[in-house]
Amino acid sequence: MNKMPGTSALVIGGSLAGLLAARVLSDYFEQVIIVERDVVHDFPEARKGQAHTRHLHGLLAQGLTILTHYFPDLHEGLMSGGSPLLDMAQSMRWYCYGGYRARFALGLKGIVTSRPFLEWHIRRRVAAIPNVTISDGYSVEKLLTSENQKQITGVQLVKAGTDSVPQHLFADLVIDAGGRGSRSPKWLEEAGYQKPEESTVTCGAGYATRIYERDASLPGNQDWVFVTPEAPHEYRAGAAFPVEHHKWIVSLGGWHGHHAPTDEEGFIAFAKSLPAPDVHTIITTSTPLSDIVSYKFPASLRRHYEKLDDFPEGYLVLGDAVCSFNPLYGQGMTSAAMQAAALDKLLQEQPGLHHLYKPYFRQIARITDIPWQTAVGEDFRFPETRGRKAPGTDLINAYMDSVHRATHHDAVIGAAFLNVMNMLAPPASLLSPRILWRVLKSIAQRRSDPHNSF
Numbered sequence: 001m002n003k004m005p006g007t008s009a010l011v012i013g014g015s016l017a018g019l020l021a022a023r024v025l026s027d028y029f030e031q032v033i034i035v036e037r038d039v040v041h042d043f044p045e046a047r048k049g050q051a052h053t054r055h056l057h058g059l060l061a062q063g064l065t066i067l068t069h070y071f072p073d074l075h076e077g078l079m080s081g082g083s084p085l086l087d088m089a090q091s092m093r094w095y096c097y098g099g100y101r102a103r104f105a106l107g108l109k110g111i112v113t114s115r116p117f118l119e120w121h122i123r124r125r126v127a128a129i130p131n132v133t134i135s136d137g138y139s140v141e142k143l144l145t146s147e148n149q150k151q152i153t154g155v156q157l158v159k160a161g162t163d164s165v166p167q168h169l170f171a172d173l174v175i176d177a178g179g180r181g182s183r184s185p186k187w188l189e190e191a192g193y194q195k196p197e198e199s200t201v202t203c204g205a206g207y208a209t210r211i212y213e214r215d216a217s218l219p220g221n222q223d224w225v226f227v228t229p230e231a232p233h234e235y236r237a238g239a240a241f242p243v244e245h246h247k248w249i250v251s252l253g254g255w256h257g258h259h260a261p262t263d264e265e266g267f268i269a270f271a272k273s274l275p276a277p278d279v280h281t282i283i284t285t286s287t288p289l290s291d292i293v294s295y296k297f298p299a300s301l302r303r304h305y306e307k308l309d310d311f312p313e314g315y316l317v318l319g320d321a322v323c324s325f326n327p328l329y330g331q332g333m334t335s336a337a338m339q340a341a342a343l344d345k346l347l348q349e350q351p352g353l354h355h356l357y358k359p360y361f362r363q364i365a366r367i368t369d370i371p372w373q374t375a376v377g378e379d380f381r382f383p384e385t386r387g388r389k390a391p392g393t394d395l396i397n398a399y400m401d402s403v404h405r406a407t408h409h410d411a412v413i414g415a416a417f418l419n420v421m422n423m424l425a426p427p428a429s430l431l432s433p434r435i436l437w438r439v440l441k442s443i444a445q446r447r448s449d450p451h452n453s454f
């Protein structure tokens, strides 16, 4: 243990963000308890409280680096179940803007895994930490406060799905990792505080997902396959990722109501309508192992806790409970991991918990800003998107069109793009003189030879 600003901490929600928060807190508190509403089994599962985990989840390289820092043997665990460790650029089959991005060896390692399998590995490791207890099947119903309401002192919970007698659990620090449906705004209001301001940007996203058998020995069956639209004319996307236990997870989806049907015929027809054949080929040559399930995601949502002047001591919010992005960009888990790492750093630097929320929410806002701008900026390519649009969005999107096209043939631009996409480099790095020059050169080549895929 590094330091002890308090003796006990409590985390609401035992999904990815809650597990990571508990892992961090276990270094500082004598006792950490996770309260999870669902009953959780010791096998990979998509629970009722996080039904979205049945759908394709890509883990960005930044997220993998942080997870591996906290769970050094995670790689081996995932790989022993057959999750491939890939060079993300070498094993990419990504069609966008009229061509495939060039493949090359970049040394950017990625692990492809289903979300339940990843979470199961993390949960087992968190559950094995001696000072962490996971209490599942309990729902937090409200916050407990000190008499003057300046401090959150714990939570009131009930056995989930029953009207059992409410119980009180006390803690020096409570973290809400209850996901997008977090009740923190309501709880804070009940405790006499203001609700955070919210930003929403619509995307009308919808997923339909099915698992297929995968013969890993066949050429191309270790590639991660992605077909993304050239907005605003195209709205549909499809992906097939080679996950553990010789399976493909295939998700089809799109923006603003362009969703794949969940009947077999409609699902296949949707895949056929994509601008490249790869996903369609996979699903028409592989054996399905599951039903087709769907999920709708109306809008990206951000809660601006950093803007609140008054906030109780002993309380923080983390993960999707703060910000949930259009999932088609694959940023949520990495953002949660970055938030947990920021909490770790603050606990190392701060002498105690007093006023921790101030620097914490400032940091969380900084971490969230980039994926938020990237996701909603891309969504504003579609005229149906509603919400606050940052100045310069159209200009950036026009430049990014050229970046995407240049990645068809230029590995230097491709590497810069993948580093930004994986949250390893700031978006501004795509405007460095070296990249800008190459993008301009690619535009000039395309103009002089429009039939070539420059």
Ligand SMILES: Cc1cc2nc3c(=O)[nH]c(=O)nc-3n(C[C@H](O)[C@H](O)[C@H](O)COP(=O)(O)OP(=O)(O)OC[C@H]3O[C@@H](n4cnc5c(N)ncnc54)[C@H](O)[C@@H]3O)c2cc1C
Residues within 6 Å of the ligand: 012, 013, 014, 015, 016, 017, 018, 035, 036, 037, 038, 048, 049, 050, 052, 053, 055, 056, 057, 058, 059, 060, 138, 139, 140, 141, 177, 178, 179, 180, 182, 183, 207, 295, 297, 318, 319, 320, 321, 327, 328, 329, 330, 331, 332, 333, 334, 336
């Ligand atoms: C369709 C879809 C696809 C996605 N794809 C990607 C992807 O490719 N890459 C990526 O990085 N991210 C992706 N995401 C986002 C990612 O799933 C989340 O960012 C990530 O799961 C972190 O979520 P979380 O732990 O904050 O919340 P959640 O996963 O929503 O978990 C919240 C947990 O809190 C529990 N809970 C809630 N309220 C209470 C309460 N009152 N008491 C007790 N327990 C409670 C719930 O039961 C649940 O277990 C996707 C999201 C969706 C919707």
